[in-house]
Amino acid sequence: MNWLIRHAMCAMMPGGGTLPGLTAEEAHAYAQRVRAESDWLYSLGLCLGAVMFAITPIITLLIPLPSFLLPARLLDRHAERVVGHRSYLIKQAVFLVRLNAGMCWGASAHNRSALAQPAYPDDPGTYRTD
Amino acid sequence: MPSRNHIAFQERGENVELDVDYVVVGSGAGGAAAAVTLARGGSSVLIAEAGPWRDPEDYPSSVYGTMRDMMDSWGATFTRGRAFWPIVQARLVGGTTVINSAICVRTPGDIFEQWKLEHGIGGDEMAREIWEIQEAIESDLHASVVPEESRGRHNILAKKGGDGLGIDSHYMTRYVRDCEGRGQCLQGCRAGRKQSTNLNLIPEVLERGGHVLSCAPVEKIVFEGARAVGVSGRFSHPQNHARGGSFRVRARRGVVIAASVTRSPNLLAASGVESKALGEKFRAHPGAPIFGSYEDPVDMSRGATQGWASMAYRTEPGLKLETLSLPLDMVAGRLPGAGALLMERLEEFRHLAIFVQATRAETAGRVRPGALGRTNVRYTLDTKDMHRFREGMYRVAQVHIEAGARSVLPCITGLPYRLGPDEIHLINEGPLDPRAYVAILSHLFGGCVMGADPARSVCDGNGRVHGRTGLYVADGSVIPTNLGVNPQSTIMGLAVFFAQRMLDDETSANAA
Numbered sequence: 001m002n003w004l005i006r007h008a009m010c011a012m013m014p015g016g017g018t019l020p021g022l023t024a025e026e027a028h029a030y031a032q033r034v035r036a037e038s039d040w041l042y043s044l045g046l047c048l049g050a051v052m053f054a055i056t057p058i059i060t061l062l063i064p065l066p067s068f069l070l071p072a073r074l075l076d077r078h079a080e081r082v083v084g085h086r087s088y089l090i091k092q093a094v095f096l097v098r099l100n101a102g103m104c105w106g107a108s109a110h111n112r113s114a115l116a117q118p119a120y121p122d123d124p125g126t127y128r129t130d
Numbered sequence: 131m132p133s134r135n136h137i138a139f140q141e142r143g144e145n146v147e148l149d150v151d152y153v154v155v156g157s158g159a160g161g162a163a164a165a166v167t168l169a170r171g172g173s174s175v176l177i178a179e180a181g182p183w184r185d186p187e188d189y190p191s192s193v194y195g196t197m198r199d200m201m202d203s204w205g206a207t208f209t210r211g212r213a214f215w216p217i218v219q220a221r222l223v224g225g226t227t228v229i230n231s232a233i234c235v236r237t238p239g240d241i242f243e244q245w246k247l248e249h250g251i252g253g254d255e256m257a258r259e260i261w262e263i264q265e266a267i268e269s270d271l272h273a274s275v276v277p278e279e280s281r282g283r284h285n286i287l288a289k290k291g292g293d294g295l296g297i298d299s300h301y302m303t304r305y306v307r308d309c310e311g312r313g314q315c316l317q318g319c320r321a322g323r324k325q326s327t328n329l330n331l332i333p334e335v336l337e338r339g340g341h342v343l344s345c346a347p348v349e350k351i352v353f354e355g356a357r358a359v360g361v362s363g364r365f366s367h368p369q370n371h372a373r374g375g376s377f378r379v380r381a382r383r384g385v386v387i388a389a390s391v392t393r394s395p396n397l398l399a400a401s402g403v404e405s406k407a408l409g410e411k412f413r414a415h416p417g418a419p420i421f422g423s424y425e426d427p428v429d430m431s432r433g434a435t436q437g438w439a440s441m442a443y444r445t446e447p448g449l450k451l452e453t454l455s456l457p458l459d460m461v462a463g464r465l466p467g468a469g470a471l472l473m474e475r476l477e478e479f480r481h482l483a484i485f486v487q488a489t490r491a492e493t494a495g496r497v498r499p500g501a502l503g504r505t506n507v508r509y510t511l512d513t514k515d516m517h518r519f520r521e522g523m524y525r526v527a528q529v530h531i532e533a534g535a536r537s538v539l540p541c542i543t544g545l546p547y548r549l550g551p552d553e554i555h556l557i558n559e560g561p562l563d564p565r566a567y568v569a570i571l572s573h574l575f576g577g578c579v580m581g582a583d584p585a586r587s588v589c590d591g592n593g594r595v596h597g598r599t600g601l602y603v604a605d606g607s608v609i610p611t612n613l614g615v616n617p618q619s620t621i622m623g624l625a626v627f628f629a630q631r632m633l634d635d636e637t638s639a640n641a642a
């Protein structure tokens with residue numbers, strides 16, 4: 001499932017333009033982490049969003065292929081159309097993928113520096129134990 | 131500073147039993163204010179908080195870390211209705227005050243009149259007392275106007291826009307001591323400037339001999355007959371959510387529920403409190419942003435997160451306008467579009483400023499227990515409120531244009547991505563379907579509303595749950611209407627007001 005989340009996230013934020021895109025490594029590490037750390041509903045929503053992204057080229061492009069078999073140009077068109085689809089359910093399902101792609105991309109020091117944002121220190125995840 | 135009076139997660143088999151005068155469930159705006167008042171009155175107090183205790187050095191920086199470490203249910207609570215709008219609340223010591231913008235606005239006088247008229251509580255006497263309490267809280271929490279050097283360009287632009295439109299607007303007063311303008315309030319102020327209750331009131335409760343149980347979600351209120359005598363639950367690990375040892379707190383004098391609008395009604399229901407009003411009259415100020423694109427960089431992460439506001443439209447049509455800065459990792463997930471188009475849109479990030487509107491919505495929804503400990507909130511804005519909401523979007527766009535924005539990004543389905551200064555009227559002609567907007571709900575009211583009539587309310591005007599003794603509610607859930615202003619001050623004012631009544635009742639009982 002992680003590879004499907006990674007695929008959908010990278011399609012949301014591709015490279016090739018002025019700004020660096022989300023790399024497969026970043027997205028994969030993120031997918032692993034979020035599925036290990038998040039609560040079950042959040043994780044389920046993200047998986048369903050990735051599945052929805054994969055199966056909807058038939059709706060957005062009228063092409064009976066899963067998104068991961070699309071060439072780059074069509075994949076980009078699919079990503080754009082699916083997040084703005086007029087079916088609220090489809091749009092909301094992939095919204096979580098897009099949100100997470102943005103969270104992953106925008107927290108990376110490399111991408112932040114491209115927009116003159118300071119790097120984030122690590123999130124310590126600590127708390128008082130006494 | 132570690133304290134022997136703080137008990138965090140305990141493993142299975144390590145059970146905790148304590149006896150106090152009052153147990154307070156929840157440590158946010160309401161819970162902390164009630165607890166410190168009771169402690170100052172000489173009572174022994176224990177706060178049971180579902181989430182962990184994190185100090186500023188534990189706070190995350192990223193949005194991911196904020197959702198993981200601070201949010202209730204990973205921020206995945208949302209309205210069930212026509213649109214799925216996120217309901218944002220925190221789950222840690224300090225509650226939502228840790229992740230809010232600390233904006234301080236006293237309860238407007240018309241609210242007390244409305245409560246009197248519609249719910250048989252409030253009125254002038256309550257108003258006078260609450261305002262006095264609010265003044266004292268402002269002093270405790272170092273409320274101050276955003277200092278000039280921390281305003282940041284986005285707040286200054288908004289003021290220019292407000293002034294240009296000729297509407298009343300101001301730099302805000304916030305519970306912040308010497309703001310550094312790091313624009314990070316929503317992830318918790320790592321500089322420790324924001325006076326969230328984990329840094330200010332709760333430490334005083336400990337100093338006065340009180341206790342805090344963190345990672346301690348209360349599952350049941352314990353009753354003896356109609357009298358609430360304590361609470362029970364099991365520790366929950368803050369990372370893997372494993373259930374740990376049990377805790378049981380006996381409260382000699384009272385149990386105060388302050389677990390928030392989405393949690394308090396369900397806790398009462400799970401504990402056997404029956405009332406037709408339970409979970410009803412849920413209200414909110416749904417809010418949504420409009421991005422403005424400016425010629426020169428705005429760099430909204432420099433300056434106070436929310437430093438400017440206008441209340442010019444509070445009464446008619448019922449709106450509050452504010453600035454908001456969001457970090458790159460939130461904006462990247464929030465701007466419309468995907469793929470190469472989104473990447474292109476992000477190039478202008480540094481030139482974006484965000485102004486938001488919060489709608490004083492009249493629509494009432496309901497809070498109910500959901501599966502596996504979650505909460506269901508049914509809520510869909512009615513057409514009248516959607517008109518208000520849409521007008522709010524237009525007013526915000528007006529402020530941007532007046533401030534000199536070259537265009538605005540309305541983020542409304544069905545409208546173009548970018549509108550020029552001559553096109554913002556399209557927002558006012560935009561959709562009235564809530565699904566066209568990505569709003570969030572952060573100001574919440576109701577679910578355990580106060581009122582004189584037990585058939586229409588859960589508690590009375592002193593926070594006492596009808597039909598029970600020793601059981602009080604002291605958080606946003608008691609508020610029976612919307613406010614049209616940010617709620618923290620009102621919630622704290624009411625919580626202190628209720629706690630003072632508890633102490634007075636004790637004094638009279640002792641005298642008798």
Ligand SMILES: Cc1cc2nc3c(=O)[nH]c(=O)nc-3n(C[C@H](O)[C@H](O)[C@H](O)COP(=O)(O)OP(=O)(O)OC[C@H]3O[C@@H](n4cnc5c(N)ncnc54)[C@H](O)[C@@H]3O)c2cc1C
Pocket residue numbers: 155156157158159160161178179180181218219220221222223224225226227229230231232233234235316346347348349388389390391393397571572573574604605606607616617618619621
């Ligand atoms: C992003 C954001 C920004 C905001 N900005 C402002 C602002 O600038 N000014 C303002 O006035 N208001 C603001 N608000 C709103 C304000 O913060 C809340 O209205 C206020 O904190 C609510 O107080 P409360 O006591 O009802 O609940 P909370 O502060 O949410 O506290 C409830 C606490 O109870 C705990 N709890 C829940 N269930 C249990 C249980 N079973 N057992 C034990 N503990 C439990 C929770 O973990 C939580 O810590 C903002 C809100 C958000 C989300």
Ligand code: SF4
Pocket residue numbers: 306309310311312313314315316318319320321322323324433434435
């Ligand atoms: S703006 Fe920054 S320094 Fe000021 S209170 Fe918020 S997080 Fe703290």
